[in-house]
Amino acid sequence: MSRKFIPLSVPTLKGRELEYVTHAVETEWVSTGGPYVNEFEEKLAEYVKSKGAVSVQNGTSGLHISLKVCGVTRDDEVIVPTLTFIAAVNPVKYIGAEPIFMDCDDSLCMDADKLLEFCKMECSLIDGRLINKKTQRHIKAVIIVHVFGNMANMEQIMEIADKFNIKVIEDSTEAIGTYYTEGKYKGKYAGTIGTVGVYSFNGNKIITTGGGGMIVSNDKELLRKAKHLTTQAKSDELYYIHDEIGYNYRLTNLQAAIGLAQLEQLESFIQTKRDNYKLYKEKINNIQGLSILNFEKGIRSNYWFYSLYVNDEYPLDRDEIIKYLASKKIQIRPIWGLISEQSPYVGCQAYKIEKASNYLGHVINIPCSSNLSKEDVQYVIDCLRSPEKNQ
Structure with a gap:
């Protein structure tokens, strides 16, 4: 199956x-x-x-x-x-x-x-x-x-x-x-x-x-x-x-x-997304080379998207992870290309763009639907935990 x-x-x-x-x-x-x-x-x-x-x-x-x-x-x-x-x-x-x-x-x-x-x-x-x-x-x-x-x-x-x-x-x-x-x-x-x-x-x-x-x-x-x-x-x-x-x-x-x-269901959606975020974070932060970015302290987030940071210790880079998870029928995406580098905006003024360039090369978004099951979350985690074995 x-x-x-x-x-x-x-x-x-x-x-x-x-x-x-x-x-x-x-x-x-x-x-x-x-x-x-x-x-x-x-x-x-x-x-x-x-x-x-x-x-x-x-x-x-x-x-x-x-x-x-x-x-x-x-x-x-x-x-x-x-x-x-x-x-x-x-x-x-x-x-x-x-x-x-x-x-x-x-x-x-x-x-x-x-x-x-x-x-x-x-x-x-x-x-x-x-x-x-x-x-x-x-x-x-x-x-x-x-x-x-x-x-x-x-x-x-x-x-x-x-x-x-x-x-x-x-x-x-x-x-x-x-x-x-x-x-x-x-x-x-x-x-x-x-x-x-x-x-x-x-x-x-x-x-x-x-x-x-x-x-x-x-x-x-x-x-x-x-x-x-x-x-x-x-x-x-x-x-x-x-x-x-x-x-x-x-x-x-x-x-x-x-x-x-x-709108009548928004709070229940947020609860589901919060629970799945916590599960991702607990498991993925124990995988060498991977971490889930935090939401700011002092806020109740809606947990819309989850950001996975891939550093150089992980065996796959950002683009390799995207291809690998796609082969496992998991849809993920990189974050946006920087707007100041897009063709319509190349000539516009940009002020000390530094961190954005780093995050562009290292962050991907992983599944986060409000109907995402814990079993699906665990499957994503398992694929990330042992990429060599799953390839």
């Missing part, structure tokens, strides 16, 4: 998804109108304790609108991480602004110390505007990505933002459910600390709507503006009067129906 395939990250659709979608179809509310859209927005805002939420087609469109409502224009610059999925950076270019790439720390999130150093040494604060000495452009915002369900150092980042008058956009597309358990922001969820936060419900996320995303903020005027822009900027819905360029970015009622059912 052949071994079943173990995917990297797939959704669990065992709740009330079918019930809610069937109701949406039966009532013929399937497009961007419909009660599930409003209910999903309300329930998600309630879950993360924000003052409101605006649904969008995906996390990328959420970031695009977030930059717009933060006032970023084509004359501005935005500080971004180099270690992230490219969708976190592309919206900067949609607007016509320029990214400045920042290194990561050991959480894989943006290095707050280097961010501070860059703002102090490479910029000038002139009339309340952070000006890049190299380009003489206004740095208006920073996009912070909470990588793999970890949490960036938001205490320090918010202090930097306040000092240098820059907007903070939290790309929390991987971190819904993650929150601080201690410190200044105890009880605050990823996405609710900065100016605006964005979540994603792509198929590989901890909860999914197939596609889709959500903008959250504690600034009600910003949320009003976001909803206006995502619904084609209608100033008069009856007579189709539009007061600026808008976007067709709204979530559909069918997607929201799925999202609502997924």
Whole structure:
């Protein structure tokens, strides 16, 4: 009997998804109108304790609108991480602004110390505007990505933002459910600390709507503006009067129906992923040359992705492990290629990229689905424990 395939990250659709979608179809509310859209927005805002939420087609469109409502224009610059999925950076270019790439720390999130150093040494604060000495452009915002369900150092980042008058956009597309358990922001969820936060419900996320995303903020005027822009900027819905360029970015009622059912199960998904993470960590950290990266202290992570660090003591390198586990029907992946090295961004400013380059060569993500069984986890561990014997 052949071994079943173990995917990297797939959704669990065992709740009330079918019930809610069937109701949406039966009532013929399937497009961007419909009660599930409003209910999903309300329930998600309630879950993360924000003052409101605006649904969008995906996390990328959420970031695009977030930059717009933060006032970023084509004359501005935005500080971004180099270690992230490219969708976190592309919206900067949609607007016509320029990214400045920042290194990561050991959480894989943006290095707050280097961010501070860059703002102090490479910029000038002139009339309340952070000006890049190299380009003489206004740095208006920073996009912070909470990588793999970890949490960036938001205490320090918010202090930097306040000092240098820059907007903070939290790309929390991987971190819904993650929150601080201690410190200044105890009880605050990823996405609710900065100016605006964005979540994603792509198929590989901890909860999914197939596609889709959500903008959250504690600034009600910003949320009003976001909803206006995502619904084609209608100033008069009856007579189709539009007061600026808008976007067709709204979530559909069918997607929201799925999202609502997924949100109801989020805490149980996190519990499963936490248990599997602990099992991986306990066993793999005893294998010479391998370790599972930690999540930051002082947070309750959603444990979205598990990062396996491969050092030179292990008999296989990163790429060899990927091929070897693929032969065992285990799907894994390397972390993203650094965005500052991608063709569209090669000429952009990058500041002291060091740790990100190291992690790129040594980190892979291993199976982490919310329906992953302990038997599947153990099989992955067994394959990693004796690669020579299994080859």
